[in-house]
Amino acid sequence: MSTTLRRDDRHRPTSSLPLPQRYAVYFFRGMARWGAGLFEEIGRRVYFLREIFRALGEPRTYLPLTVAQMRTIGVDSIPLVGIVAAFIGAVTAYQTTFQLFPGVQLSVVGWITRQSLVLELGPLLTALVLAGRVGARMTAEIGTMRVTEQIDALETLAYDPVAYLVVPRTISGLTMVPLLTIVAIATGIVFGGITVLLATKVRLADYTSGLRLTFIPFQIYYALIKATLFGTAIALICSYEGYVAETGAEGVGRSTARAVVISSVVILLLDALTALYLAPKLAA
Amino acid sequence: MKRRDEVIVGVFVTLAVVIGIVGTLWLAHRGFSRSYPMYARFAWGSNLKVGQPVLLAGVQVGYVDKVALNPKGFLDVTLSVDKQWKIPEGTTALVQNEGFFGDKSIALKPCLRTTALPKPGAPAPLCYPSTFMPTGDTIPAGVPSPSVDQLIGRVDSMSTALSTVVQAVRLQMVQQGGIKDLRQTIASTNALVAQLNQVAADQSRGLTLTLNTLRRSVSALDSAAIDSTVHNMQAASANMNALTRNLQETSTHLNSVMAKVETGNGTVARLLDDPGVYNELRGSLARLDSLLADVKANPKRYINVKVF
Numbered sequence: 001m002s003t004t005l006r007r008d009d010r011h012r013p014t015s016s017l018p019l020p021q022r023y024a025v026y027f028f029r030g031m032a033r034w035g036a037g038l039f040e041e042i043g044r045r046v047y048f049l050r051e052i053f054r055a056l057g058e059p060r061t062y063l064p065l066t067v068a069q070m071r072t073i074g075v076d077s078i079p080l081v082g083i084v085a086a087f088i089g090a091v092t093a094y095q096t097t098f099q100l101f102p103g104v105q106l107s108v109v110g111w112i113t114r115q116s117l118v119l120e121l122g123p124l125l126t127a128l129v130l131a132g133r134v135g136a137r138m139t140a141e142i143g144t145m146r147v148t149e150q151i152d153a154l155e156t157l158a159y160d161p162v163a164y165l166v167v168p169r170t171i172s173g174l175t176m177v178p179l180l181t182i183v184a185i186a187t188g189i190v191f192g193g194i195t196v197l198l199a200t201k202v203r204l205a206d207y208t209s210g211l212r213l214t215f216i217p218f219q220i221y222y223a224l225i226k227a228t229l230f231g232t233a234i235a236l237i238c239s240y241e242g243y244v245a246e247t248g249a250e251g252v253g254r255s256t257a258r259a260v261v262i263s264s265v266v267i268l269l270l271d272a273l274t275a276l277y278l279a280p281k282l283a284a
Numbered sequence: 285m286k287r288r289d290e291v292i293v294g295v296f297v298t299l300a301v302v303i304g305i306v307g308t309l310w311l312a313h314r315g316f317s318r319s320y321p322m323y324a325r326f327a328w329g330s331n332l333k334v335g336q337p338v339l340l341a342g343v344q345v346g347y348v349d350k351v352a353l354n355p356k357g358f359l360d361v362t363l364s365v366d367k368q369w370k371i372p373e374g375t376t377a378l379v380q381n382e383g384f385f386g387d388k389s390i391a392l393k394p395c396l397r398t399t400a401l402p403k404p405g406a407p408a409p410l411c412y413p414s415t416f417m418p419t420g421d422t423i424p425a426g427v428p429s430p431s432v433d434q435l436i437g438r439v440d441s442m443s444t445a446l447s448t449v450v451q452a453v454r455l456q457m458v459q460q461g462g463i464k465d466l467r468q469t470i471a472s473t474n475a476l477v478a479q480l481n482q483v484a485a486d487q488s489r490g491l492t493l494t495l496n497t498l499r500r501s502v503s504a505l506d507s508a509a510i511d512s513t514v515h516n517m518q519a520a521s522a523n524m525n526a527l528t529r530n531l532q533e534t535s536t537h538l539n540s541v542m543a544k545v546e547t548g549n550g551t552v553a554r555l556l557d558d559p560g561v562y563n564e565l566r567g568s569l570a571r572l573d574s575l576l577a578d579v580k581a582n583p584k585r586y587i588n589v590k591v592f
Binding site: 067068070071074075078105114175179180182183185186189209211212213214215216217220224283 | 289290292293296297300301303304307308311312333334335336337347382387
Protein backbone atom coordinates (compact mmCIF):
# COMPACT_ATOMS: atom_id res chain seq x y z
CA MET A 1 0.00 0.00 0.00
CA SER A 2 1.54 3.22 -1.10
CA THR A 3 1.77 6.09 1.39
CA THR A 4 2.26 8.74 -1.29
CA LEU A 5 -0.62 11.14 -1.63
CA ARG A 6 -2.07 11.54 -4.96
CA ARG A 7 -2.53 15.00 -6.43
CA ASP A 8 -6.28 14.81 -5.89
CA ASP A 9 -5.92 13.98 -2.19
CA ARG A 10 -4.36 17.37 -1.42
CA HIS A 11 -7.53 19.10 -2.49
CA ARG A 12 -9.97 16.87 -0.68
CA PRO A 13 -12.20 18.77 1.74
CA THR A 14 -11.39 18.07 5.41
CA SER A 15 -14.94 17.02 6.13
CA SER A 16 -14.53 14.09 3.77
CA LEU A 17 -11.57 12.69 5.71
CA PRO A 18 -12.05 9.86 8.21
CA LEU A 19 -12.97 11.07 11.71
CA PRO A 20 -9.56 10.76 13.44
CA GLN A 21 -7.77 12.40 10.57
CA ARG A 22 -10.43 15.09 10.37
CA TYR A 23 -10.06 16.07 14.04
CA ALA A 24 -6.31 15.88 13.80
CA VAL A 25 -6.46 18.36 10.96
CA TYR A 26 -8.84 20.58 12.96
CA PHE A 27 -6.52 20.44 15.99
CA PHE A 28 -3.36 21.30 14.12
CA ARG A 29 -5.14 23.94 12.12
CA GLY A 30 -6.42 25.53 15.34
CA MET A 31 -2.99 25.38 16.90
CA ALA A 32 -1.48 27.01 13.84
CA ARG A 33 -4.08 29.78 13.91
CA TRP A 34 -3.58 30.33 17.64
CA GLY A 35 0.18 30.44 17.24
CA ALA A 36 -0.07 32.80 14.31
CA GLY A 37 -2.49 34.99 16.28
CA LEU A 38 -0.17 35.01 19.28
CA PHE A 39 2.83 36.00 17.25
CA GLU A 40 0.71 38.53 15.44
CA GLU A 41 -0.27 40.12 18.75
CA ILE A 42 3.32 40.11 19.91
CA GLY A 43 4.42 41.61 16.62
CA ARG A 44 1.78 44.35 16.83
CA ARG A 45 2.92 45.24 20.35
CA VAL A 46 6.53 45.31 19.22
CA TYR A 47 5.54 47.66 16.45
CA PHE A 48 3.66 49.73 19.00
CA LEU A 49 6.79 49.87 21.17
CA ARG A 50 8.79 50.90 18.17
CA GLU A 51 6.30 53.70 17.54
CA ILE A 52 6.67 54.80 21.16
CA PHE A 53 10.47 54.89 20.91
CA ARG A 54 10.19 56.78 17.66
CA ALA A 55 7.74 59.22 19.26
CA LEU A 56 10.21 59.93 22.07
CA GLY A 57 12.00 62.08 19.57
CA GLU A 58 9.15 64.56 19.64
CA PRO A 59 9.33 66.07 23.12
CA ARG A 60 7.49 69.20 22.05
CA THR A 61 4.44 67.07 21.50
CA TYR A 62 4.40 64.93 24.62
CA LEU A 63 6.15 66.97 27.32
CA PRO A 64 3.39 69.55 27.78
CA LEU A 65 0.85 66.77 28.14
CA THR A 66 2.93 64.68 30.52
CA VAL A 67 2.39 66.89 33.55
CA ALA A 68 -1.38 66.66 33.19
CA GLN A 69 -1.13 62.89 32.96
CA MET A 70 1.15 62.84 36.01
CA ARG A 71 -1.53 64.64 37.94
CA THR A 72 -4.22 62.25 36.69
CA ILE A 73 -2.21 59.10 37.31
CA GLY A 74 -0.22 60.18 40.36
CA VAL A 75 -1.73 62.94 42.44
CA ASP A 76 -5.36 62.00 41.87
CA SER A 77 -4.62 58.41 42.92
CA ILE A 78 -3.16 59.33 46.30
CA PRO A 79 -6.44 58.99 48.24
CA LEU A 80 -7.23 55.54 46.85
CA VAL A 81 -3.69 54.25 47.23
CA GLY A 82 -3.45 55.75 50.71
CA ILE A 83 -6.68 54.16 51.89
CA VAL A 84 -5.72 50.75 50.52
CA ALA A 85 -2.22 50.93 52.01
CA ALA A 86 -3.48 52.15 55.39
CA PHE A 87 -5.89 49.26 55.71
CA ILE A 88 -3.37 46.73 54.45
CA GLY A 89 -0.73 47.96 56.90
CA ALA A 90 -3.13 48.09 59.81
CA VAL A 91 -4.60 44.64 59.15
CA THR A 92 -1.20 43.05 58.52
CA ALA A 93 0.19 44.39 61.79
CA TYR A 94 -2.94 43.53 63.75
CA GLN A 95 -3.22 40.00 62.40
CA THR A 96 0.48 39.35 62.92
CA THR A 97 0.14 40.36 66.55
CA PHE A 98 -2.41 37.63 67.15
CA GLN A 99 -0.48 34.98 65.23
CA LEU A 100 2.48 35.16 67.60
CA PHE A 101 2.83 32.34 70.02
CA PRO A 102 4.59 32.57 73.38
CA GLY A 103 8.31 33.11 73.14
CA VAL A 104 8.27 35.12 69.93
CA GLN A 105 9.61 38.64 70.22
CA LEU A 106 7.00 41.33 69.75
CA SER A 107 9.30 43.19 67.37
CA VAL A 108 8.43 40.50 64.82
CA VAL A 109 5.19 42.44 64.24
CA GLY A 110 7.10 45.43 62.89
CA TRP A 111 9.45 43.22 60.92
CA ILE A 112 6.65 41.29 59.18
CA THR A 113 4.66 44.46 58.50
CA ARG A 114 7.68 46.15 56.91
CA GLN A 115 8.70 43.13 54.86
CA SER A 116 5.13 42.57 53.65
CA LEU A 117 4.61 46.18 52.66
CA VAL A 118 8.04 46.90 51.20
CA LEU A 119 8.65 43.68 49.36
CA GLU A 120 5.20 42.67 48.21
CA LEU A 121 1.99 44.34 49.23
CA GLY A 122 3.07 47.93 48.70
CA PRO A 123 4.16 47.66 45.05
CA LEU A 124 1.72 44.91 44.06
CA LEU A 125 -1.48 46.29 45.54
CA THR A 126 -0.65 49.80 44.40
CA ALA A 127 -0.14 48.51 40.86
CA LEU A 128 -3.32 46.41 40.88
CA VAL A 129 -5.35 49.31 42.22
CA LEU A 130 -3.88 51.61 39.61
CA ALA A 131 -4.54 49.05 36.87
CA GLY A 132 -8.20 49.36 37.74
CA ARG A 133 -8.36 53.06 38.32
CA VAL A 134 -5.82 54.52 35.90
CA GLY A 135 -5.43 51.74 33.35
CA ALA A 136 -9.15 51.42 32.68
CA ARG A 137 -9.45 55.17 32.30
CA MET A 138 -6.47 55.23 29.93
CA THR A 139 -7.93 52.54 27.70
CA ALA A 140 -11.37 54.10 27.69
CA GLU A 141 -10.00 57.54 26.79
CA ILE A 142 -7.79 56.37 23.94
CA GLY A 143 -10.35 53.81 22.80
CA THR A 144 -13.06 56.43 22.61
CA MET A 145 -10.75 58.65 20.61
CA ARG A 146 -10.09 55.72 18.31
CA VAL A 147 -13.76 54.85 17.71
CA THR A 148 -14.72 58.51 17.27
CA GLU A 149 -11.86 58.86 14.77
CA GLN A 150 -10.13 61.57 16.79
CA ILE A 151 -6.87 59.69 16.38
CA ASP A 152 -7.33 59.75 12.62
CA ALA A 153 -7.99 63.46 12.91
CA LEU A 154 -4.71 63.91 14.80
CA GLU A 155 -2.87 62.13 12.03
CA THR A 156 -4.62 64.34 9.51
CA LEU A 157 -3.40 67.39 11.47
CA ALA A 158 0.17 66.02 11.28
CA TYR A 159 0.24 65.14 14.98
CA ASP A 160 1.79 61.86 15.96
CA PRO A 161 -0.99 60.18 17.93
CA VAL A 162 1.46 57.97 19.80
CA ALA A 163 3.53 60.97 20.90
CA TYR A 164 0.36 62.85 21.74
CA LEU A 165 -1.53 60.13 23.60
CA VAL A 166 0.67 57.21 24.56
CA VAL A 167 4.06 58.65 25.47
CA PRO A 168 2.77 61.09 28.12
CA ARG A 169 0.83 58.27 29.76
CA THR A 170 3.79 55.90 29.62
CA ILE A 171 6.18 58.43 31.14
CA SER A 172 3.62 59.29 33.80
CA GLY A 173 3.03 55.62 34.57
CA LEU A 174 6.66 54.70 35.01
CA THR A 175 7.39 57.76 37.16
CA MET A 176 4.24 58.07 39.23
CA VAL A 177 3.69 54.44 40.19
CA PRO A 178 7.04 54.20 42.07
CA LEU A 179 6.26 57.46 43.87
CA LEU A 180 2.80 56.21 44.75
CA THR A 181 4.39 53.00 45.99
CA ILE A 182 6.62 54.98 48.34
CA VAL A 183 3.56 56.79 49.65
CA ALA A 184 1.74 53.47 50.04
CA ILE A 185 4.60 51.84 51.94
CA ALA A 186 4.98 54.82 54.27
CA THR A 187 1.24 55.00 54.87
CA GLY A 188 0.97 51.28 55.55
CA ILE A 189 3.87 51.30 58.02
CA VAL A 190 2.53 54.36 59.84
CA PHE A 191 -1.00 52.98 60.12
CA GLY A 192 0.35 49.57 61.13
CA GLY A 193 2.22 51.27 63.97
CA ILE A 194 -0.82 53.25 65.04
CA THR A 195 -2.94 50.10 65.03
CA VAL A 196 -0.59 47.98 67.14
CA LEU A 197 -0.08 50.91 69.50
CA LEU A 198 -3.78 51.44 70.06
CA ALA A 199 -5.16 47.92 69.80
CA THR A 200 -2.47 45.52 71.02
CA LYS A 201 0.11 45.13 73.76
CA VAL A 202 2.98 45.72 71.33
CA ARG A 203 4.93 48.85 72.30
CA LEU A 204 6.04 51.42 69.77
CA ALA A 205 9.66 50.64 70.61
CA ASP A 206 9.11 46.97 69.72
CA TYR A 207 7.42 47.94 66.46
CA THR A 208 10.13 50.37 65.37
CA SER A 209 12.81 47.92 66.42
CA GLY A 210 11.20 45.31 64.18
CA LEU A 211 10.89 47.82 61.33
CA ARG A 212 14.65 48.29 61.37
CA LEU A 213 15.51 44.64 61.83
CA THR A 214 17.47 43.12 58.92
CA PHE A 215 16.75 46.15 56.75
CA ILE A 216 18.96 46.90 53.80
CA PRO A 217 18.34 49.75 51.35
CA PHE A 218 18.15 47.27 48.47
CA GLN A 219 14.73 46.26 49.77
CA ILE A 220 13.48 49.75 48.88
CA TYR A 221 15.24 49.61 45.52
CA TYR A 222 13.58 46.25 44.92
CA ALA A 223 10.16 47.76 45.60
CA LEU A 224 10.91 50.68 43.31
CA ILE A 225 12.16 48.41 40.52
CA LYS A 226 8.95 46.43 40.73
CA ALA A 227 6.80 49.55 40.85
CA THR A 228 8.56 50.98 37.78
CA LEU A 229 7.99 47.76 35.87
CA PHE A 230 4.35 47.64 36.96
CA GLY A 231 3.72 51.27 36.05
CA THR A 232 5.29 50.84 32.64
CA ALA A 233 3.28 47.68 32.04
CA ILE A 234 0.02 49.38 33.02
CA ALA A 235 0.68 52.36 30.76
CA LEU A 236 1.82 50.33 27.74
CA ILE A 237 -0.85 47.64 27.92
CA CYS A 238 -3.74 49.96 28.61
CA SER A 239 -2.64 52.50 25.99
CA TYR A 240 -2.24 49.77 23.40
CA GLU A 241 -5.63 48.23 24.13
CA GLY A 242 -7.24 51.63 23.77
CA TYR A 243 -5.22 52.40 20.67
CA VAL A 244 -6.45 49.25 18.92
CA ALA A 245 -10.01 49.36 20.29
CA GLU A 246 -12.66 48.01 18.02
CA THR A 247 -15.48 50.09 16.67
CA GLY A 248 -18.40 51.03 18.90
CA ALA A 249 -19.03 51.42 22.58
CA GLU A 250 -18.96 47.67 23.01
CA GLY A 251 -15.50 47.55 21.51
CA VAL A 252 -14.27 50.20 23.92
CA GLY A 253 -15.78 48.31 26.84
CA ARG A 254 -14.22 45.07 25.69
CA SER A 255 -10.86 46.73 25.27
CA THR A 256 -11.10 48.26 28.71
CA ALA A 257 -11.92 44.95 30.34
CA ARG A 258 -9.17 43.20 28.42
CA ALA A 259 -6.68 45.92 29.35
CA VAL A 260 -7.42 45.54 33.06
CA VAL A 261 -7.22 41.75 32.90
CA ILE A 262 -4.03 41.64 30.86
CA SER A 263 -2.30 44.33 32.89
CA SER A 264 -3.25 42.58 36.16
CA VAL A 265 -1.93 39.25 34.92
CA VAL A 266 1.23 40.86 33.57
CA ILE A 267 1.75 42.64 36.89
CA LEU A 268 1.57 39.29 38.70
CA LEU A 269 3.94 37.69 36.19
CA LEU A 270 6.42 40.56 36.52
CA ASP A 271 6.13 40.27 40.30
CA ALA A 272 7.02 36.60 40.12
CA LEU A 273 9.90 37.21 37.74
CA THR A 274 11.41 40.01 39.82
CA ALA A 275 11.11 37.82 42.91
CA LEU A 276 12.79 34.98 41.04
CA TYR A 277 15.75 37.09 39.96
CA LEU A 278 16.12 39.64 42.74
CA ALA A 279 14.83 37.96 45.92
CA PRO A 280 18.18 36.19 46.62
CA LYS A 281 19.80 39.61 46.84
CA LEU A 282 17.36 40.73 49.53
CA ALA A 283 19.00 38.76 52.33
CA ALA A 284 20.51 41.12 54.86
CA MET B 285 -4.96 75.25 35.10
CA LYS B 286 -1.82 73.88 33.52
CA ARG B 287 0.43 75.79 35.91
CA ARG B 288 -1.65 74.52 38.83
CA ASP B 289 -1.12 70.94 37.59
CA GLU B 290 2.61 71.51 37.45
CA VAL B 291 2.72 72.88 40.97
CA ILE B 292 0.65 70.02 42.38
CA VAL B 293 2.69 67.38 40.56
CA GLY B 294 5.90 69.08 41.67
CA VAL B 295 4.79 69.09 45.30
CA PHE B 296 3.78 65.43 45.11
CA VAL B 297 7.01 64.32 43.47
CA THR B 298 9.08 66.27 45.99
CA LEU B 299 7.15 64.89 48.95
CA ALA B 300 7.33 61.33 47.68
CA VAL B 301 11.07 61.55 47.05
CA VAL B 302 11.66 63.08 50.48
CA ILE B 303 9.53 60.40 52.15
CA GLY B 304 11.43 57.71 50.27
CA ILE B 305 14.88 59.02 51.16
CA VAL B 306 14.09 59.91 54.76
CA GLY B 307 12.21 56.65 55.31
CA THR B 308 15.04 54.58 53.87
CA LEU B 309 17.59 56.38 56.02
CA TRP B 310 15.44 55.96 59.10
CA LEU B 311 14.94 52.26 58.47
CA ALA B 312 18.64 51.84 57.82
CA HIS B 313 19.52 53.70 61.07
CA ARG B 314 21.60 56.20 59.18
CA GLY B 315 21.24 59.95 59.24
CA PHE B 316 19.34 60.36 62.51
CA SER B 317 21.41 58.92 65.31
CA ARG B 318 25.10 59.68 65.31
CA SER B 319 27.14 56.56 65.56
CA TYR B 320 30.67 55.33 65.12
CA PRO B 321 31.96 52.03 63.71
CA MET B 322 33.46 49.20 65.72
CA TYR B 323 34.55 45.86 64.39
CA ALA B 324 34.40 42.27 65.56
CA ARG B 325 35.55 39.01 64.07
CA PHE B 326 33.87 35.70 64.78
CA ALA B 327 34.58 32.13 63.85
CA TRP B 328 30.87 31.36 63.71
CA GLY B 329 27.89 33.63 63.26
CA SER B 330 25.00 31.71 61.77
CA ASN B 331 21.89 33.78 61.11
CA LEU B 332 23.69 37.01 61.95
CA LYS B 333 22.13 39.77 59.86
CA VAL B 334 22.31 43.48 59.29
CA GLY B 335 20.16 45.46 61.69
CA GLN B 336 20.36 43.04 64.59
CA PRO B 337 20.99 44.71 67.94
CA VAL B 338 24.33 45.26 69.63
CA LEU B 339 23.94 44.97 73.39
CA LEU B 340 26.33 46.24 76.04
CA ALA B 341 25.53 44.64 79.39
CA GLY B 342 22.07 43.89 77.97
CA VAL B 343 21.30 47.43 76.81
CA GLN B 344 21.07 48.13 73.09
CA VAL B 345 23.85 50.52 72.12
CA GLY B 346 23.88 49.96 68.36
CA TYR B 347 23.20 47.56 65.56
CA VAL B 348 24.96 45.28 63.11
CA ASP B 349 25.91 47.39 60.11
CA LYS B 350 27.63 44.89 57.89
CA VAL B 351 28.38 41.17 57.87
CA ALA B 352 31.06 39.90 55.53
CA LEU B 353 32.87 36.59 55.19
CA ASN B 354 36.57 37.19 54.71
CA PRO B 355 38.74 34.84 52.60
CA LYS B 356 40.31 33.29 55.71
CA GLY B 357 36.99 31.92 56.78
CA PHE B 358 36.18 34.39 59.53
CA LEU B 359 33.13 36.55 59.77
CA ASP B 360 34.00 40.26 59.77
CA VAL B 361 31.19 42.20 61.40
CA THR B 362 30.90 45.97 61.38
CA LEU B 363 29.02 47.35 64.35
CA SER B 364 27.47 50.79 64.45
CA VAL B 365 27.52 52.06 68.03
CA ASP B 366 25.60 55.16 69.13
CA LYS B 367 27.91 58.03 70.01
CA GLN B 368 26.45 58.38 73.49
CA TRP B 369 27.92 55.00 74.42
CA LYS B 370 31.55 54.01 74.73
CA ILE B 371 32.91 50.50 74.84
CA PRO B 372 35.04 49.85 77.96
CA GLU B 373 38.53 48.52 77.49
CA GLY B 374 38.65 44.75 77.83
CA THR B 375 35.09 44.18 76.55
CA THR B 376 34.54 41.03 74.54
CA ALA B 377 31.97 40.43 71.82
CA LEU B 378 30.07 37.29 71.04
CA VAL B 379 27.13 36.20 68.93
CA GLN B 380 24.33 35.15 71.21
CA ASN B 381 20.85 33.80 70.70
CA GLU B 382 17.97 36.21 71.08
CA GLY B 383 14.78 34.29 71.73
CA PHE B 384 13.97 30.76 70.66
CA PHE B 385 13.78 31.21 66.92
CA GLY B 386 17.30 31.79 65.75
CA ASP B 387 17.38 35.55 66.26
CA LYS B 388 20.87 36.75 67.04
CA SER B 389 22.45 39.74 68.67
CA ILE B 390 25.98 40.88 69.37
CA ALA B 391 26.58 40.81 73.12
CA LEU B 392 29.36 43.07 74.39
CA LYS B 393 30.38 41.86 77.83
CA PRO B 394 32.55 43.98 80.13
CA CYS B 395 35.85 42.47 81.15
CA LEU B 396 36.21 40.00 84.00
CA ARG B 397 39.89 40.69 84.59
CA THR B 398 41.14 42.08 87.86
CA THR B 399 44.51 43.30 89.02
CA ALA B 400 44.36 41.19 92.16
CA LEU B 401 44.13 37.45 91.88
CA PRO B 402 40.78 36.21 93.19
CA LYS B 403 40.78 33.79 96.08
CA PRO B 404 40.47 30.15 95.15
CA GLY B 405 36.84 29.29 94.58
CA ALA B 406 35.67 32.91 94.70
CA PRO B 407 34.14 34.47 91.58
CA ALA B 408 36.34 36.89 89.73
CA PRO B 409 35.27 40.43 90.60
CA LEU B 410 34.21 42.79 87.84
CA CYS B 411 36.75 45.34 86.86
CA TYR B 412 35.81 48.90 86.22
CA PRO B 413 38.24 50.17 83.62
CA SER B 414 38.65 53.89 83.29
CA THR B 415 39.72 53.67 79.66
CA PHE B 416 37.58 52.99 76.62
CA MET B 417 38.23 51.36 73.28
CA PRO B 418 39.05 53.84 70.51
CA THR B 419 36.69 54.37 67.60
CA GLY B 420 37.13 51.81 64.86
CA ASP B 421 38.87 49.31 67.11
CA THR B 422 38.23 45.58 66.86
CA ILE B 423 36.45 44.11 69.85
CA PRO B 424 37.94 40.70 70.67
CA ALA B 425 35.62 37.74 70.48
CA GLY B 426 34.56 36.22 73.78
CA VAL B 427 33.69 32.70 74.73
CA PRO B 428 30.49 31.86 72.87
CA SER B 429 27.43 30.67 74.70
CA PRO B 430 26.59 26.98 74.21
CA SER B 431 24.88 26.21 70.96
CA VAL B 432 21.65 24.33 70.62
CA ASP B 433 23.60 21.22 69.61
CA GLN B 434 25.69 21.42 72.76
CA LEU B 435 22.59 21.90 74.86
CA ILE B 436 20.98 18.94 73.17
CA GLY B 437 24.12 16.92 73.89
CA ARG B 438 23.96 17.81 77.56
CA VAL B 439 20.28 17.02 77.72
CA ASP B 440 21.04 13.73 76.00
CA SER B 441 23.70 12.81 78.57
CA MET B 442 21.34 13.78 81.38
CA SER B 443 18.67 11.66 79.79
CA THR B 444 21.05 8.72 79.60
CA ALA B 445 21.97 9.09 83.26
CA LEU B 446 18.33 9.38 84.20
CA SER B 447 17.54 6.29 82.19
CA THR B 448 20.30 4.38 84.03
CA VAL B 449 18.87 5.48 87.36
CA VAL B 450 15.39 4.45 86.32
CA GLN B 451 16.66 1.05 85.24
CA ALA B 452 18.47 0.58 88.56
CA VAL B 453 15.35 1.61 90.46
CA ARG B 454 13.30 -0.78 88.39
CA LEU B 455 15.80 -3.56 89.06
CA GLN B 456 15.73 -2.92 92.78
CA MET B 457 12.07 -2.22 93.16
CA VAL B 458 10.49 -4.62 90.70
CA GLN B 459 12.80 -7.49 89.97
CA GLN B 460 14.36 -7.83 93.43
CA GLY B 461 11.12 -7.32 95.33
CA GLY B 462 11.74 -3.82 96.60
CA ILE B 463 8.13 -2.83 96.14
CA LYS B 464 6.99 -5.92 98.07
CA ASP B 465 9.36 -5.05 100.91
CA LEU B 466 8.15 -1.51 100.84
CA ARG B 467 4.55 -2.61 101.10
CA GLN B 468 5.41 -4.91 104.02
CA THR B 469 7.23 -2.07 105.73
CA ILE B 470 4.22 0.17 105.27
CA ALA B 471 1.92 -2.56 106.67
CA SER B 472 4.21 -3.06 109.69
CA THR B 473 4.32 0.67 110.24
CA ASN B 474 0.55 0.80 110.15
CA ALA B 475 0.35 -1.99 112.76
CA LEU B 476 2.91 -0.22 114.93
CA VAL B 477 0.96 3.00 114.71
CA ALA B 478 -2.20 1.12 115.75
CA GLN B 479 -0.42 -0.36 118.77
CA LEU B 480 0.94 3.03 119.73
CA ASN B 481 -2.57 4.41 119.51
CA GLN B 482 -3.78 1.65 121.86
CA VAL B 483 -0.97 2.38 124.35
CA ALA B 484 -1.70 6.07 124.18
CA ALA B 485 -5.35 5.42 124.84
CA ASP B 486 -4.50 3.24 127.90
CA GLN B 487 -2.11 5.87 129.24
CA SER B 488 -4.71 8.52 128.73
CA ARG B 489 -7.21 6.51 130.70
CA GLY B 490 -4.73 5.99 133.62
CA LEU B 491 -3.83 9.67 133.61
CA THR B 492 -7.47 10.61 133.84
CA LEU B 493 -7.93 8.35 136.87
CA THR B 494 -4.83 9.80 138.59
CA LEU B 495 -6.07 13.32 138.04
CA ASN B 496 -9.43 12.45 139.50
CA THR B 497 -7.75 10.97 142.60
CA LEU B 498 -5.57 14.02 142.98
CA ARG B 499 -8.60 16.28 142.72
CA ARG B 500 -10.34 14.26 145.45
CA SER B 501 -7.23 14.42 147.74
CA VAL B 502 -6.89 18.13 147.29
CA SER B 503 -10.54 18.66 148.09
CA ALA B 504 -10.13 16.57 151.30
CA LEU B 505 -7.44 18.83 152.80
CA ASP B 506 -8.41 21.07 155.87
CA SER B 507 -8.11 24.61 154.76
CA ALA B 508 -7.97 26.04 158.38
CA ALA B 509 -4.96 23.91 159.31
CA ILE B 510 -3.28 24.94 156.13
CA ASP B 511 -3.96 28.57 156.92
CA SER B 512 -2.44 28.31 160.45
CA THR B 513 0.55 26.48 159.05
CA VAL B 514 1.01 29.14 156.48
CA HIS B 515 0.74 31.85 159.18
CA ASN B 516 3.34 30.03 161.29
CA MET B 517 5.60 29.74 158.31
CA GLN B 518 5.16 33.44 157.62
CA ALA B 519 6.05 34.26 161.26
CA ALA B 520 9.05 31.99 161.14
CA SER B 521 10.05 33.64 157.94
CA ALA B 522 9.72 37.07 159.57
CA ASN B 523 11.89 35.90 162.49
CA MET B 524 14.40 34.56 160.10
CA ASN B 525 14.41 37.90 158.35
CA ALA B 526 15.04 39.73 161.63
CA LEU B 527 17.78 37.30 162.56
CA THR B 528 19.34 37.74 159.21
CA ARG B 529 19.20 41.51 159.61
CA ASN B 530 20.88 41.26 163.02
CA LEU B 531 23.54 38.98 161.64
CA GLN B 532 24.09 41.42 158.81
CA GLU B 533 24.44 44.32 161.25
CA THR B 534 26.84 42.30 163.43
CA SER B 535 28.79 41.31 160.42
CA THR B 536 28.89 44.94 159.29
CA HIS B 537 30.10 46.04 162.69
CA LEU B 538 32.70 43.30 162.82
CA ASN B 539 33.80 44.30 159.36
CA SER B 540 34.29 47.87 160.47
CA VAL B 541 36.26 46.68 163.49
CA MET B 542 38.39 44.47 161.36
CA ALA B 543 38.89 47.35 159.00
CA LYS B 544 40.11 49.51 161.83
CA VAL B 545 42.37 46.72 162.98
CA GLU B 546 43.75 46.37 159.49
CA THR B 547 44.32 50.06 159.12
CA GLY B 548 46.25 50.09 162.39
CA ASN B 549 43.98 52.55 164.21
CA GLY B 550 42.74 51.83 167.72
CA THR B 551 44.16 50.09 170.75
CA VAL B 552 43.81 46.53 169.61
CA ALA B 553 45.38 47.29 166.27
CA ARG B 554 48.29 49.00 167.93
CA LEU B 555 48.66 46.11 170.33
CA LEU B 556 48.59 43.68 167.48
CA ASP B 557 50.91 45.65 165.27
CA ASP B 558 53.43 46.95 167.87
CA PRO B 559 56.37 44.47 168.23
CA GLY B 560 57.62 46.35 171.30
CA VAL B 561 54.53 45.36 173.22
CA TYR B 562 55.11 41.80 172.19
CA ASN B 563 58.72 41.89 173.27
CA GLU B 564 57.88 43.59 176.57
CA LEU B 565 55.15 41.06 177.13
CA ARG B 566 57.63 38.22 176.51
CA GLY B 567 60.07 39.80 178.93
CA SER B 568 57.34 40.29 181.50
CA LEU B 569 56.29 36.65 181.13
CA ALA B 570 59.88 35.52 181.48
CA ARG B 571 60.27 37.56 184.58
CA LEU B 572 56.94 36.29 185.86
CA ASP B 573 58.15 32.73 185.29
CA SER B 574 61.31 33.36 187.21
CA LEU B 575 59.28 35.08 189.93
CA LEU B 576 56.94 32.13 190.18
CA ALA B 577 59.89 29.76 190.26
CA ASP B 578 61.40 31.82 193.00
CA VAL B 579 58.06 31.92 194.81
CA LYS B 580 57.89 28.16 194.64
CA ALA B 581 61.44 27.86 195.81
CA ASN B 582 61.27 30.41 198.50
CA PRO B 583 57.69 30.92 199.44
CA LYS B 584 58.48 32.46 202.74
CA ARG B 585 60.29 35.22 201.11
CA TYR B 586 57.13 36.36 199.64
CA ILE B 587 54.44 34.94 201.85
CA ASN B 588 54.77 35.74 205.40
CA VAL B 589 51.71 34.68 207.30
CA LYS B 590 51.52 35.91 210.72
CA VAL B 591 48.70 35.11 213.10
CA PHE B 592 48.85 37.68 215.75
